[in-house]
Amino acid sequence: MDKYSENWLADELALLKELNHPMKIQQYLDTIEYDSKTDTRSPRYVMIEKSAHCFEGAMFAAACLQNIGYKPLILDLRAVNDDDHVIAVFQKNNLWGSIAKSNFTTLRYREPVYKSLRELAMSYFDFYFNTAGQKTLRExxxxxxxxxxxxxxxKTTDADMEHIGDKLDRLKHYPLIGNEAASELSEVSPYLVEAGLMGSNPEGLFKPE
Structure with a gap:
């Protein structure tokens, strides 16, 4: 552990010790509430409040991943007419996987089987839709x-971490599809929309135009 680990309390360290595999981190995130508030709290407060939105969940997952030897990496998935989505990414055997907190069941864990970050991002494409059934992932x-x-x-500060989100938003983004392809996308099946929204927090859902 790095020198900043001394800021963790005993019960927090005990939880981190339990979350010793990427899937266990995801399972923990799946058990806590989806937070509809806009402020961004540290991983410590995710533990305290047992709630998180996607950015808080990604930072929490990154902290847990660092604790078991991975780099604490987060990545932004940029959308149109929808919320962006932030995920924690990790690399195992030169293959990429991800952990995420989401209000949609379809935008969470990905096994480390993807050869590139673009492949990983594209694995979310068909399952990244708004409540109107529009496929919205672009970059x-x-x-x-x-x-x-x-x-x-x-990991443990009391301060709002929104400035990290601002930095993430300013990073270089790569397009996943072009304008022509985007204009020809089909709508998502109502059954898939229903499945994606299972157990969602209505207050945290983006309202598409």
Missing amino acids: YSIPLNLSKYNHIDW
């Missing part, structure tokens, strides 16, 4: 390594 960012924020104790 993905380069990863942001949260280690560069160790000096502000990003």
Whole structure:
């Protein structure tokens, strides 16, 4: 553990010890509430409040991943007429996987089987839709390594972490599809929309135009 780990409390360290595999981290995120508030709290407060939105969930997952030897990387999935989605990404045997907190069942864990970040991002494409059934994913960012924020104790601080989100939004993003392809996308089946929204928090859902 790095020198900043001393900021964790005993019960927090005990939880981190339990979350010793990417899937266990995902399973923990699946058990807590989806937070509809707009402020961004540290991983410590995710543990305290037992709730998170996607950005908080990604930072929490990144903290847990770092604790078991991975780099604390997060990545932005940019959408149109919808919320963006932030995921924690990890690499195992040179293949990429991801962990995520989402109000949609279809936008969470991905096994580490993808050869590139673009492949990983595209695995979300058909399952990334708004409540109107429109496929909305358009771009993905380069990863942001949260280690560069160790000096502000990003894992345990009381401060709002919105500025990290602003930095992530400013990073280089790569297009996943072009304008012509986007204009010809079919609508998502109502059955898939229903499945995606299973157990969602209505207050946290984007209202499409």
